[in-house]
Amino acid sequence: MHSVLAGLMIASITGSLFGQNDQRMYPVKRVETPETWRRDGWNAIDMAKKTKIRTKKAKNVILFLGDGMGISTLTAARIFEGQMRGESGEENRLSFEEFPFSALSKTYQVNQQTADSAPTMSAVITGVKTDEGIISVDQNVRFGDHTTVAGNEAKTMLEYAEDAGKWTGVISTARLTHATPAACYAHTANRDWESDADIFKKKEAHEAGFPDIARQLIEFKYGDGLEVAMGGGRSKFTPKEMADPEYPKETGERLDKRDLSQEWLRKYKDSAYVWNREQFENIDVTKTRHLLGLFEPSHMKYEFDRLKNPSEEPSLAEMATKAVDLLSRNKRGYFLMVEGGRIDHAHHDGNAFRALREVVSLSDAVRAVMKKVDLEETLIIVTADHSHTLVIQGYPARGNNILGLARGVGDGGELDKEDSTDRNKKPYTTLSYANGPGARTGDRPVLTNPQVILPDYKQESNMPLKSETHGGEDVAIYAIGPNAHLIRGSMEQNWIFYVMADAMGLARK
Numbered sequence: 001m002h003s004v005l006a007g008l009m010i011a012s013i014t015g016s017l018f019g020q021n022d023q024r025m026y027p028v029k030r031v032e033t034p035e036t037w038r039r040d041g042w043n044a045i046d047m048a049k050k051t052k053i054r055t056k057k058a059k060n061v062i063l064f065l066g067d068g069m070g071i072s073t074l075t076a077a078r079i080f081e082g083q084m085r086g087e088s089g090e091e092n093r094l095s096f097e098e099f100p101f102s103a104l105s106k107t108y109q110v111n112q113q114t115a116d117s118a119p120t121m122s123a124v125i126t127g128v129k130t131d132e133g134i135i136s137v138d139q140n141v142r143f144g145d146h147t148t149v150a151g152n153e154a155k156t157m158l159e160y161a162e163d164a165g166k167w168t169g170v171i172s173t174a175r176l177t178h179a180t181p182a183a184c185y186a187h188t189a190n191r192d193w194e195s196d197a198d199i200f201k202k203k204e205a206h207e208a209g210f211p212d213i214a215r216q217l218i219e220f221k222y223g224d225g226l227e228v229a230m231g232g233g234r235s236k237f238t239p240k241e242m243a244d245p246e247y248p249k250e251t252g253e254r255l256d257k258r259d260l261s262q263e264w265l266r267k268y269k270d271s272a273y274v275w276n277r278e279q280f281e282n283i284d285v286t287k288t289r290h291l292l293g294l295f296e297p298s299h300m301k302y303e304f305d306r307l308k309n310p311s312e313e314p315s316l317a318e319m320a321t322k323a324v325d326l327l328s329r330n331k332r333g334y335f336l337m338v339e340g341g342r343i344d345h346a347h348h349d350g351n352a353f354r355a356l357r358e359v360v361s362l363s364d365a366v367r368a369v370m371k372k373v374d375l376e377e378t379l380i381i382v383t384a385d386h387s388h389t390l391v392i393q394g395y396p397a398r399g400n401n402i403l404g405l406a407r408g409v410g411d412g413g414e415l416d417k418e419d420s421t422d423r424n425k426k427p428y429t430t431l432s433y434a435n436g437p438g439a440r441t442g443d444r445p446v447l448t449n450p451q452v453i454l455p456d457y458k459q460e461s462n463m464p465l466k467s468e469t470h471g472g473e474d475v476a477i478y479a480i481g482p483n484a485h486l487i488r489g490s491m492e493q494n495w496i497f498y499v500m501a502d503a504m505g506l507a508r509k
């Protein structure tokens with residue numbers, strides 16, 4: 001072990017570990033010596049000692065949520081991003097990893113050890129943990145029983161903020177009616193009741209006229225309503241009779257004939273509705289007060305796929321910065337939630353490449369927003385709702401392609417000539433899932449690097465499941481700005497709400 005480490009150190013200085021012809025190996029661009037490790041360590045401590053504690057009230061709070069962005073996902077994504085730049089990757093830091101304060105978040109909910117996005121986001125945005133599948137209502141609500149909702153709503157941060165005269169916004173790359181964004185503005189007994197067509201399947205609720213999630217967005221009754229709502233999910237807002245503007249062969253899905261995008265325009269003065277990038281870019285944020293953007297009938301595209309035709313949809317960073325520009329006009333401040341909603345979807349699909357690319361996109365959005373805000377008056381929190389079962393395994397050498405086959409450090413301290421293998425002498429990838437669609441029955445195939453680094457490759461998994469599951473371990477919380485120092489230690493997930501509420505002076509009885 002000792003000689004391996006020594007070998008690694010020498011190799012990282014000389015770069016000899018990184019054979020020119022091996023595409024999986026990336027050079028460490030910076031110089032690393034025993035002295036740089038010591039120097040960087042002391043620098044980090046000296047910086048930490050100077051960390052500013054900001055105790056003044058926050059005018060604004062921005063919450064970034066990486067759906068399914070567990071800790072192994074963060075590690076893999078930071079390596080992935082570094083390697084995208086031609087670096088080794090391990091030493092890279094995502095934008096929010098530079099934040100001065102962080103904590104671990106316990107994501108169990110009232111009746112779940114490992115939870116889904118509905119109760120976890122409800123916990124973050126209302127301060128109350130609740131049951132599986134229900135949204136911004138407390139544990140007295142029975143799943144799927146609309147009659148139990150009234151009186152058991154848990155007030156959300158956006159509702160408190162609107163009551164205080166602040167402006168509010170919700171942004172997601174998923175459908176705006178999907179669990180995480182929905183928890184910001186809706187209260188419901190079933191996360192799947194996104195449109196009235198979804199509720200139709202539950203006869204009693206439909207006959208009682210229980211409002212679907214899309215309707216609750218438009219009928220939001222606190223303050224003067226949401227100022228910004230952007231994401232996917234157009235079909236949930238438009239009627240079955242109406243052709244989709246982008247895909248004319250498709251239609252909306254509402255049964256009540258309502259076109260909620262038009263209702264948004266009628267409801268609010270100085271409002272706008274956009275569904276493509278050109279319209280989005282033409283929005284003048286100094287004149288628009290209520291902006292609705294619905295860029296896909298369902299979820300927005302994965303960033304990797306969006307970039308094949310970037311003129312169709314804005315990026316998460318573009319949506320987030322436009323929202324900040326608009327919301328900053330309010331002298332009383334704002335609350336904005338920005339979700340990287342599709343990290344989770346790629347993981348469920350067993351596709352690590354897209355999941356990691358989505359994390360990089362979220363990191364880019366945080367960096368872009370940081371340039372626009374004053375940290376003396378703006379609290380920024382970055383966290384996840386829950387983890388996934390992604391694992392980083394084997395003993396890959398420094399700079400080994402995070403998507404590639406694991407190849408370790410050999411006995412002589414040099415890069416191994418062969419990939420690491422299982423007991424049947426077959427190579428395996430560094431990334432895999434504990435369960436999911438990538439599971440095989442029977443013998444493992446003989447994998448090759450060109451195959452496993454493809455964007456569509458589904459990593460192998462142990463248990464064969466159609467959809468890979470969430471993971472139950474803690475997730476991380478990162479914070480900067482007023483009250484950021486209260487993000488510390490091991491926290492219950494719902495405590496995040498109280499850090500944000502206290503920062504803005506809201507919600508305390």
Ligand SMILES: [Zn+2]
Pocket residue numbers: 068117344345348470
């Ligand atoms: Zn999920």
